[in-house]
Amino acid sequence: xxxxSVIMIGNGGHAAVLTEMLLxxxxxxxxxxxxxxxxxxxxxxxxxxxxxxxxxPPDDIMLVLGLGxxxxxxxxMNIFNQFYDxxxxxxxxxxxxxxxxxxxxxxxxxxxxxxxxxxxxVYIGDNTIINTRSSIDHDCHIGxxxxxxxxxxxxxxxxxxxxxxxxxxxxxxxxINIGSQSIIGAGSxxxxxxxxxxxxxxxxxx
Numbered sequence: 599x600x601x602x603s604v605i606m607i608g609n610g611g612h613a614a615v616l617t618e619m620l621l622x623x624x625x626x627x628x629x630x631x632x633x634x635x636x637x638x639x640x641x642x643x644x645x646x647x648x649x650x651x652x653x654x655p656p657d658d659i660m661l662v663l664g665l666g667x668x669x670x671x672x673x674x675m676n677i678f679n680q681f682y683d684x685x686x687x688x689x690x691x692x693x694x695x696x697x698x699x700x701x702x703x704x705x706x707x708x709x710x711x712x713x714x715x716x717x718x719x720v721y722i723g724d725n726t727i728i729n730t731r732s733s734i735d736h737d738c739h740i741g742x743x744x745x746x747x748x749x750x751x752x753x754x755x756x757x758x759x760x761x762x763x764x765x766x767x768x769x770x771x772x773x774i775n776i777g778s779q780s781i782i783g784a785g786s787x788x789x790x791x792x793x794x795x796x797x798x799x800x801x802x803x804x
Contacts, residue, residue, distance in 0.1 A: 604625055604628065604689050605627070606631070606642065607662065608632065621640065627642055630642045656687070667745045674745075675742075688707025696712070697716070698716045699716055699718045701718045708725070709726075712730050717735045719736055720735075720737070730748040732749065735752060747766040750764050753774075756775075759780075768784060777795065779794055780798070786803040
């Protein structure tokens with residue numbers, strides 16, 4: 599069965615990485631949306647701002663959310679919910695180099711970047727990014743709208759609630775809980791539970 603065509607939301611660096619992954623998989627990209635007309639490095643067609651998507655029936659296309667996050671994940675979450683609530687589906691983009699256990703569960707619109715390792719019984723919620731070379735061990739639960747940045751190491755049995763940003767190169771030891779809407783600074787080592795709405799950094803993270 600032929601895959602549906604996709605529309606890329608965004609035109610920045612994260613969108614470029616996703617575009618290259620989709621093209622390598624021979625996925626047809628109708629074009630991209632952005633607040634104003636911009637040149638696309640892959641020659642994709644500019645369709646208009648995000649509202650143009652509503653001219654395409656939800657059954658005819660899928661969406662790819664090309665907006666990354668640096669700390670705050672709410673903008674990405676709001677865009678996802680705006681279209682998901684109207685019946686649109688988001689394509690899960692998975693790089694061919696990722697090592698993924700057969701027991702992994704992935705939600706709608708998950709993005710798995712190059713070099714990622716996902717071990718047994720990992721759960722990843724909707725609209726979550728697992729970025730380049732991150733390693734997630736067995737029985738981790740990662741909520742929706744999270745960003746696990748490049749080079750993160752999550753040991754086994756970790757629970758990460760919705761809308762959490764884990765900065766590049768951070769390490770979280772086993773059986774830790776991280777509350778929703780928290781930010782873990784780059785390079786941090788998390789050795790105890792983190793309450794929701796927290797910002798922590800350092801070794802150990804405080």
